[in-house]
Amino acid sequence: MYTIIAALIAIGLIFSLFKTFDTRLLEEVEKNLTIENEYYKTSISSQLEKKSEIINNLSTYMESKRQLDYDELLDYMKAMLNKNSNIESIYFGSTDNLLVNGSGWIPPEDFDLRTRPWYVKAINHGKLVITDVFLNATSEKYIITIAKPVYSNNGQVIGVLGADLSLDSIVDLISVQDDSYGEFFILNEEFELIAKSRTQDDGKPILEDTSLKISSNISSIGTSVAEATLNNEKGYVSISHIDGTNLYVGVFNSIGSENYYDKQWKNILIISVIFLVGLLLIMFLIQNKIIIKPAYTLENDIKQISITDNINYRLEELKRDPFENIRKTVNARLAQTEVYFRDLLESKDELESSNEELIAAMNQLKAYQEEIEQNQNDLLESKLLLEESQKRNAAIINVLPDIIFMYDSKGVFIDCQTNDEAGLVLSKDLFIGKNISEVMPPDISEKAIMSIAKTIETGQPQKFEYNINIDGSERTYESRMVKSNDNEVLAISRDITSEKQEQEYILKLTYKDQLTGLYNRRYYEEQIEKLSGREFLPLAIMMVDVNGLKLTNDAFGHHIGDELLKKVAKNLISCDSKGGFACRVGGDEFLMVFPNTDENEAEYLVDKLYELVSAEKLENIVISISAGWQVRTDVSQSIRDTLIKAENHMFRKKIVESQSMRNQTVNIIMQTLSEKNEREKRHSVEVAKLAKEIGVSMGLSVQKVKEIELAGLLHDIGKIAIKEDILNKPGKLTEEEYDEIKRHPESGYHILKSVDEYSSLAQCVLEHHERFDGKGYPKGIKGTQISLIARIIAVADAFEAMIAQRPYRKSLSQEMAIEEIKKNSNIQFDPEVVTAFLKIFDKS
Structure with a gap:
């Protein structure tokens, strides 16, 4: 009976293991095919990316040229073809139907490249594209084209750059793995086989007389594995889409391959071992049921024997139990033991009953003692809590700047707590027990009594402010009251004099x-x-x-x-x-x-x-x-x-x-400037005089000459805003001091611009330190952008400054100053003004 059961179990186990390993084998096939598929897909994508990079580099080269040289472009394409033998052709088609082809192919006269799929797709997408696969009529090769639009500097399309790649060349570039699980191939979007890995015999691609049949709908396969037939040979195929193309890559593995049967033999060996182990396991189970388990049950039953917990306990006597006699013997000995212990229990009951009264009396005495101790502990704990509370309250009162009062319902002082009695009108001993009306002024006591009554009546907190004189100083207090019980009110009075003064100050700032x-x-x-x-x-x-x-x-x-x-x-x-x-x-x-x-x-x-x-x-x-x-x-x-x-x-x-x-104000400014620095006064007069002579030498009108003379007098009016110690400094100016001096044209401009009588001269004063070459200040203008009067004053100002004595340098002779003016003609000074200036000295 047990042997039959064991055999059936073994058969079922063998069948189950066979199915399990068959499933695992299929999973391994799927895993290996998927890995190889991903490898070939990645390799093809990598090759396409490398060829795309060539097109990108060539388009960047073309876009960097302001004017395309088609002969130079053709030479470049030929060089690229020589370096990349796996590229069939590189060509460029312009928007006016001009084709430059590195392979040398010349299209017929009626050929319109702008209708070609590679040209149309690149123009429509506006970026690098890969065309659908097509069969080249000349070479009878399956070709894909990488195409990209080329733009001019102003962003206009000037044409499309393309490169043809044969699928055979792509396959040649992909190394077949040494431990390849199957052979790979390339399909078009109709899932027709158009390229296959090289055979080991002749190295030629197998395209003709090759058929592929897949058991399920191929469009839904993705990268999963399906059963398929290739050249009448059954196996499994994994197919996935190549990104950016209409191509699919597939890997096929034949069921009859050597790997498959090797794994089947391994499975049979494994199953045989498992079968033997299963038989041993069945034999162990039978032995366990007949001998081991009954012995283990007997052991557990014997462990349940307890004289103290269950004196009546007996072992269960089971039929067909190999240890049935042992159980009967043990039960007989248990019956004898029960009689002996019952006699002992009767004697124990008598002893326990005689001691019950003594134990009850002792327990009662112990309870009385515990109750007394608990009462003592409660009293001690309450005393400690009360002392701690009193300490906390005293600490709070010492920290608070407030005065705490306790009133009854009629306004009588019950208690007062404060950390500084200097804030009290009277000492505590003099007002505790008295009514507030006896201690405080009428206006304050009336407010307090009304607030006490309202606090007790409504139970809501009340507050009011009052002013009181303490030690000759007027102080402002705020009193807040809360209900303590039905007949008492707790009041806190705080000195808010400083807060009031701050509020008044802020209010003053708001309106002042x-x-x-x-x-x-x-x-x-x-x-x-x-x-x-x-x-x-x-x-x-x-x-x-x-x-x-x-x-x-x-x-x-x-x-x-x-x-x-x-x-x-x-x-x-x-x-x-x-x-x-x-x-x-x-x-x-x-x-x-x-x-x-x-x-x-x-x-x-x-x-x-x-x-x-x-x-x-x-x-x-x-x-x-x-x-x-x-x-x-x-x-x-x-x-x-x-x-x-x-x-x-x-x-x-x-x-x-x-x-x-x-x-x-302008007159006062000029007077003040002269008083601050006599040298500035002389300088302005001399500049005005020389500028007037230059204007006459240039043949300007009488009115214009008067404007020039006035501008010469006022040209340094902006120096009124410069510190006197800088203006009169005997030594060399620092960079910061010189920057301040350079601001005087702008200051003079703002002063004169606000006065109608002088506003026409403001621009001349602003520009009199500009240079003819544009390197002056403050605006850096040049040439005739500078007003004529400013150009005249610039020459007069420079000449007078050179021949005048300064504390920090010696003056130049008139001849040396004239040479400096000549040297800087057309650089710092207007050459026309310089010519007029030189005429003055030629006459003299």
């Missing part, structure tokens, strides 16, 4: 102009709305503008301009006697608002302001303002319209007053 101390535009916009009511009529608005602020900044520096604004602001405040306000609303603009001020009063205030400003002095600077005003007499008139009319009034006056002030 930092430079002048006047109110700013934000304050004006908020206040003017409050003055729109009838009770403020008539309402006068005065607009004030500081004349020539920018000119003052350019000439004397922004620190002088700031002082000028402060002077004007001071006089605006002095002018206000009607309870209005003044504010700065722009860089040089101010507003004054006077409630309950009529037309006559407004005019009087404006005259007073002019008088105050004219009396102000700020070094040698002219302080000038223009002021306009308008009075709002009815609420129907908008404040905005009143402001606009005041502003227009101011602008009308500024047209006259501002220009006069600027003229005065």
Whole structure:
């Protein structure tokens, strides 16, 4: 019976193992074919990429040429063909149907290369492409073409570059692996065999009389493996697509190959070994069932014997058990043991019952003792927690800057805690137990009692602020109250004097102009709305503008301009006697608002302001303002319209007053510059004189000569902005100091540009250090881009500087200076101006 079962099991096991190894063999075939397929696919793709790189390099060479030389291109193509024998042909087709072919092939007259598939596909895709496979009618080879459009420098297509590759040459370039599992081939998109690996016999590709039949739909195969028949020989095939082409690469392995049967014999050997092992295993199982397992069961049953846990336990007596007699013997001995132990248990019960009362009494006593110890521990822990809480509260109070009060519902002080009693009005001993009304001033006690009542009634926190004098100092406190219980309130009072002062300071910064101390535009916009009511009529608005602020900044520096604004602001405040306000609303603009001020009063205030400003002095600077005003007499008139009319009034006056002030300022600048440096004064006079003579020598008009002379006087007016220690420095200037000196033409330009009388000369002053060759400053212009007056002043300025005495160098003689002017003609100086300059000295 057991032998039959073992035989059946062995047969089933052999069949199962055979199927398993057959499946594994097929998986190995699939794996090897897939690996080889990927190798050949990668090799072909690599060869195509290498040939594509040749086309890319050639197209880059063509695109780098501004003008294509077709003879040179043909020579280049022939050289490339000689280096790459596996390329059938390299050619270029232009957009006007011109073909340059490295192989020498000449097309017929009616041949239109622009209709060829390689040309059309490259033009449509606009990049390098690989055409479909076609059969070359001349060579009877399967060909693919690599084509790429070529562009001119302006991005226009000038043609298409192409190279023909035969599939045979690609196959020749691929090395067949020594341990190849099958042979590879190439298919077209109809899955027709068009190229195959070389045979070992004659080395020729097998294309004719070769058929391939695949058992499943080939279009769905991808890179998986399917059964196939090649030349009536069954086997397996793996096919995958070659990226960028319409080609597929395949690898075929015959079932009848040597590798297959070798593996089958190995499988039979393995199965035989497994069969023998299976028989041994079956024999072991039979022995285990008949002998080993019953013995193991008997052992476990004997281990279950326990006199203390189960005195009634007996071994189970099983039929057909080879150890049945042993079980009966053991059970007989267990029955005798049970009688003996039952006698012992009866004696034990008597002893236990006699000790139960003693044990119960001892347990009760122990419980009483544990309860007493627990109560003592609880009391000790509560005491420690209370002491710790008191320490924490004291530490919190010492850290907090606040004063903590406890009131009852009627406002009586219950307790007070603080880390500094200097903040208390009275010592704690003098007010604890008293009502707050007996200790604090009425206004504070009333607020406190109301807050206490509201806190107890609503249960919501309350707060209020109060001021109190402590040691002669006015302090501000904030009191916050919370409900402690139904009859008590906890209050925390904090000194917020510093916070209040900071808030007031920030508010002041918000509404004040930092430079002048006047109110700013934000304050004006908020206040003017409050003055729109009838009770403020008539309402006068005065607009004030500081004349020539920018000119003052350019000439004397922004620190002088700031002082000028402060002077004007001071006089605006002095002018206000009607309870209005003044504010700065722009860089040089101010507003004054006077409630309950009529037309006559407004005019009087404006005259007073002019008088105050004219009396102000700020070094040698002219302080000038223009002021306009308008009075709002009815609420129907908008404040905005009143402001606009005041502003227009101011602008009308500024047209006259501002220009006069600027003229005065220019005169003061020249006077100040002369006072700072007598040498600069002499220099300007001499330059003006020589420039005038050059203008006369050039035959210019009388009016033009006057402009030249004035420009010569003013050409260095920008030096007013240069520090006096640099201007008068006896030694050589540093690079930074020289850079500052070089800024004086721009400073002079800004000064003169703001004055109508001199604005026409501003450009000449800006350009008088430009050079005829364009290497001057500040703009670096050259030739006739430089104004004529500036070119004349450049010669006069240079000549006068050379013959004048300087602290850091000796002067040149007149003859040496003239030679320098000649030498730099057409370099630094205008040759026409130099000629006119030389005429002056020829006459003398």
